[in-house]
Amino acid sequence: MKPAKPLLERMMNWGATREEMQLRLPGEEFLENKEIATTQAITIHAAPHQVWPWLVQVGQGRGGFYSYSALENFFGCQIENVSEIKTE
Numbered sequence: 438m439k440p441a442k443p444l445l446e447r448m449m450n451w452g453a454t455r456e457e458m459q460l461r462l463p464g465e466e467f468l469e470n471k472e473i474a475t476t477q478a479i480t481i482h483a484a485p486h487q488v489w490p491w492l493v494q495v496g497q498g499r500g501g502f503y504s505y506s507a508l509e510n511f512f513g514c515q516i517e518n519v520s521e522i523k524t525e
Contacts, residue, residue, distance in 0.1 A: 449474075449475040449476075449477075450475065450476050450477070451477040451478075452477055452478045452479050452480075453476040453477060453478040454478070457476055457478050458476045460476075490522045491503075491522065494519070494522070494523050497514075497515075497516065499523065500518065500519045500523055501516050501517055501518030501519055502516060502518065503518055504516070504518070506518050
């Protein structure tokens with residue numbers, strides 16, 4: 438049986454494919470320490486026009502950050518994630 442990757446290595450490339458980890462992404466030319474990099478990704482099975490309304494409402498006081506709100510609120514961030522598109 439092949440040993441599992443160390444936790445830190447898995448966290449630094451959470452959800453990213455090998456191909457995604459090899460991509461050159463915009464802004465990488467500004468990195469000072471290019472030896473340490475993370476690539477975290479998710480695959481969304483939807484068209485861009487379906488995803489975009491969720492992205493534009495990301496933020497505090499808007500749609501939230503679609504993250505671990507319980508943990509963020511433990512530290513006093515007052516985050517509320519929505520589960521629908523907010524038209525305003």
